[in-house]
Amino acid sequence: MSRIGVNTRLLIKDRLDGIGWYQYEILKRMVKANPSHQFYFFFDRNYDDSFVFADNVNPIVLRPQARHPILFNYWFNHSIKKALKKYDIQLFFSPDGFLCLDTNVPQVCTIHDLNFEHFPDDLRPSHSRYYRRQFPLFANKANHLITVSNFSKNDIVQQYAVVKEKITTIFNGVNENYKPVSQQTKEKCQLNYAEGRPFFLHIGSLSPRKNIVRLIQAFNAFKRSSESDVKLILAGNKYDWTSEMEQSLNNSAYKNDIIFTGRIKEADLIELLGSALALTYVSYFEGFGMPILEAMRTETPVITSNCTSIPEVCGEAALLVDPFNVDEIARAMTKIASDLSYGQQLIEKGKNRVSLFGWDKCAKETWTVIEKSLADASIQS
Numbered sequence: 001m002s003r004i005g006v007n008t009r010l011l012i013k014d015r016l017d018g019i020g021w022y023q024y025e026i027l028k029r030m031v032k033a034n035p036s037h038q039f040y041f042f043f044d045r046n047y048d049d050s051f052v053f054a055d056n057v058n059p060i061v062l063r064p065q066a067r068h069p070i071l072f073n074y075w076f077n078h079s080i081k082k083a084l085k086k087y088d089i090q091l092f093f094s095p096d097g098f099l100c101l102d103t104n105v106p107q108v109c110t111i112h113d114l115n116f117e118h119f120p121d122d123l124r125p126s127h128s129r130y131y132r133r134q135f136p137l138f139a140n141k142a143n144h145l146i147t148v149s150n151f152s153k154n155d156i157v158q159q160y161a162v163v164k165e166k167i168t169t170i171f172n173g174v175n176e177n178y179k180p181v182s183q184q185t186k187e188k189c190q191l192n193y194a195e196g197r198p199f200f201l202h203i204g205s206l207s208p209r210k211n212i213v214r215l216i217q218a219f220n221a222f223k224r225s226s227e228s229d230v231k232l233i234l235a236g237n238k239y240d241w242t243s244e245m246e247q248s249l250n251n252s253a254y255k256n257d258i259i260f261t262g263r264i265k266e267a268d269l270i271e272l273l274g275s276a277l278a279l280t281y282v283s284y285f286e287g288f289g290m291p292i293l294e295a296m297r298t299e300t301p302v303i304t305s306n307c308t309s310i311p312e313v314c315g316e317a318a319l320l321v322d323p324f325n326v327d328e329i330a331r332a333m334t335k336i337a338s339d340l341s342y343g344q345q346l347i348e349k350g351k352n353r354v355s356l357f358g359w360d361k362c363a364k365e366t367w368t369v370i371e372k373s374l375a376d377a378s379i380q381s
């Protein structure tokens with residue numbers, strides 16, 4: 001039996017983001033598949049009982065809540081350090097890439113991408129400085145690294161001079177709750193969200209690297225050229241909304257056709273995605289891009305970017321565009337809106353493509369890395 005500590009600070013009820021969902025999906029599978037091992041889940045706030053996935057999970061709250069670089073540093077290098085010693089942890093797994101730099105306990109972490117190295121100005125200055133200073137240290141401190149695409153693996157090797165043998169690529173899965181919706185549901189969503197009109201959809205945080213400014217500009221160009229009644233729905237929180245995004249919205253002649261939903265519940269999001277004319281996910285930097293696969297599961301065509309990890313994830317099952325070329329994004333919108341047979345071709349390709357990804361596989365491969373790291377640590381000791 002091994003005692004494994006896990007950073008679960010992003011498991012927050014009704015507030016799971018991309019990495020939060022990643023944690024949720026792999027951890028619930030790993031703990032159930034390995035009942036002889038004890039897992040110590042370290043939260044930074046009161047937790048929801050739904051995250052205690054099995055009897056071998058020991059939930060522990062460590063203060064303070066870590067949502068700022070100063071508190072990140074304290075939580076990982078003081079609170080986690082003490083907990084690793086108190087509970088005699090044999091390996092610490094961190095699904096969001098953060099590690100304790102002041103411990104000899106073996107550690108495995110998942111670094112999803114290095115967007116902050118390439119586009120530091122897209123983040124708050126305090127966070128950007130922290131990530132660029134600390135993540136090279138995390139990458140070199142870890143006994144082994146996991147990442148979610150070969151693009152990210154190569155990026156980590158190049159940016160941090162980590163040997164490639166120390167990094168394992170394990171692709172994300174896709175939430176099986178995402179399924180096609182009925183025609184009745186599609187009509188309901190159009191009425192509820194888009195005044196009864198068809199709509200393009202972006203889902204995820206409305207942050208700079210999601211390329212919201214150019215998406216709005218492309219939607220403007222699409223509307224001008226097509227005189228279509230199609231709407232654009234942006235589903236996500238405005239936590240990282242910028243003045244540039246606000247200006248692009250205010251300058252749009254089609255501002256009234258751009259709809260914000262805020263953060264919405266999963267069940268509603270599935271219906272919304274399944275009802276969209278297409279997912280317009282034109283981010284200019286992604287370590288993986290889970291919404292792409294979610295759209296494919298709902299049998300919705302995908303317009304997405306031709307850079308970073310995205311082509312690796314979608315293969316030939318999406319309409320790829322240069323995310324920095326507004327006209328190209330607009331032409332892709334026109335193609336989907338005017339050529340239903342082409343959209344159906346993408347749907348069929350997407351159904352085949354998404355079958356290659358699964359959380360069961362992801363969890364098993366992650367456990368293999370953890371198990372090997374435990375064995376290597378035992379030999380070295």
